[in-house]
Amino acid sequence: MAQIRIEHLRKDFGSFTAVKSSSFTIEDGEFFMLLGPSGCGKTTTLRMMAGLELPTSGHIFIDDEEVSQKPASQRDIAFVFQMFALYPHMNVRKNISYPLYNQGMPRAQIKEKIAEVAKILRIEDILDRPVGGLSGGDRQRVALGRAIVRDPKAFFMDEPLGALDAEFREHMAEELRALHDRMEATTVYVTHDQLEAMQMGDKIVVMNHGVVEQFGVPQDIYDWPATKFVADFIGSPPMNFLDFEGTVANGATSVQLSGVDFQIPEMLTGLQGDLSLGVRPEHVKLTDTSAYRGEVLAAEYLGTTQIVTLRTDHGIIKARLSSSTNVREGETVGVDLDARKLTVFDAQTGHALMSSANKEVLTHG
Numbered sequence: 001m002a003q004i005r006i007e008h009l010r011k012d013f014g015s016f017t018a019v020k021s022s023s024f025t026i027e028d029g030e031f032f033m034l035l036g037p038s039g040c041g042k043t044t045t046l047r048m049m050a051g052l053e054l055p056t057s058g059h060i061f062i063d064d065e066e067v068s069q070k071p072a073s074q075r076d077i078a079f080v081f082q083m084f085a086l087y088p089h090m091n092v093r094k095n096i097s098y099p100l101y102n103q104g105m106p107r108a109q110i111k112e113k114i115a116e117v118a119k120i121l122r123i124e125d126i127l128d129r130p131v132g133g134l135s136g137g138d139r140q141r142v143a144l145g146r147a148i149v150r151d152p153k154a155f156f157m158d159e160p161l162g163a164l165d166a167e168f169r170e171h172m173a174e175e176l177r178a179l180h181d182r183m184e185a186t187t188v189y190v191t192h193d194q195l196e197a198m199q200m201g202d203k204i205v206v207m208n209h210g211v212v213e214q215f216g217v218p219q220d221i222y223d224w225p226a227t228k229f230v231a232d233f234i235g236s237p238p239m240n241f242l243d244f245e246g247t248v249a250n251g252a253t254s255v256q257l258s259g260v261d262f263q264i265p266e267m268l269t270g271l272q273g274d275l276s277l278g279v280r281p282e283h284v285k286l287t288d289t290s291a292y293r294g295e296v297l298a299a300e301y302l303g304t305t306q307i308v309t310l311r312t313d314h315g316i317i318k319a320r321l322s323s324s325t326n327v328r329e330g331e332t333v334g335v336d337l338d339a340r341k342l343t344v345f346d347a348q349t350g351h352a353l354m355s356s357a358n359k360e361v362l363t364h365g
């Protein structure tokens with residue numbers, strides 16, 4: 001398997017720049033997610049890594065060998081597409097072994113390989129079945145088998161579960177992750193689904209308009225978003241922003257909203273002007289004693305929790321509270337924010353101002 005490193009990768013289509021100077025490293029054996037909204041450049045990035053698209057500039061290394069200008073056939077990558085194109089007239093065994101016959105591998109060795117892959121995928125019992133009558137899940141397993149059997153340096157998957165219904169999608173996501181854990185194969189996976197990325201990924205790159213907004217482990221990205229875009233794109237409901245005009249000094253440990261002090265992680269950079277205080281819904285608490293007030297606009301029951309919408313002096317925010325908390329629409333309540341998990345953003349650039357707690361994980365710059 002392989003480490004993949006990209007440096008200042010760029011792709012222009014005419015005058016349009018689809019990917020602007022992306023840099024990140026995928027470590028050997030990682031399950032790596034390229035995440036972002038439609039059109040952000042994730043597929044273009046993957047296609048450049050695979051050799052299906054040539055970069056306008058920048059570098060791609062596979063295990064320290066520069067492959068930026070090499071064709072796909074010389075990169076030893078297996079691509080698993082959303083539409084699992086199997087050979088309909090062949091049975092499962094032949095579908096999987098086809099790439100090996102093409103390579104001229106001896107029959108006995110092919111037999112061994114098929115047995116090994118069938119065991120990994122747990123499809124020993126369907127090897128002689130025609131692919132025509134297989135379920136969606138089995139078809140996906142066969143397509144994966146055809147990729148695995150080649151022993152590639154890495155697997156690339158572009159929204160492989162996109163066409164599946166929600167329940168089956170979740171099942172296949174678990175299966176793919178478990179398969180990865182058994183094989184420990186470097187896997188790069190494109191998705192626009194933040195939940196899928198959080199559940200499956202060892203690391204995530206979040207892209208927006210061709211730019212890498214943040215790169216890191218799921219928990220750091222959730223807890224310490226580098227930009228307002230990431231804070232908003234990840235999480236459901238997304239992070240709240242309390243907009244205010246003010247000054248945050250270097251080394252500050254609190255900000256003031258409507259005369260009320262809120263503790264924040266220590267700031268390492270300061271700023272004056274339009275700021276946004278970011279807080280996740282689960283870090284908003286209702287406390288009678290808090291001098292900061294909000295009006296309850298709505299409460300949405302979700303079983304064990306409820307999402308309560310509040311109007312504050314600094315905008316509408318949502319709190320995730322236990323369903324047993326009693327709230328009435330129209331009442332005014334005290335609002336408290338969990339000091340350990342607050343992020344201050346520059347409202348103009350959208351960048352998080354670094355704090356000592358998160359300085360390691362913020363990657364914008």
Ligand code: ATP
Binds near residue numbers: 036037040042044045
């Ligand atoms: P999606 O999930 O919708 O495919 P994406 O993040 O994977 O989104 P890309 O497919 O990488 O996005 O496309 C990024 C941008 O580049 C889009 O605006 C797309 O229209 C544009 N683009 C992609 N391929 C080409 C091409 N061959 N010629 C011109 N523009 C292209």
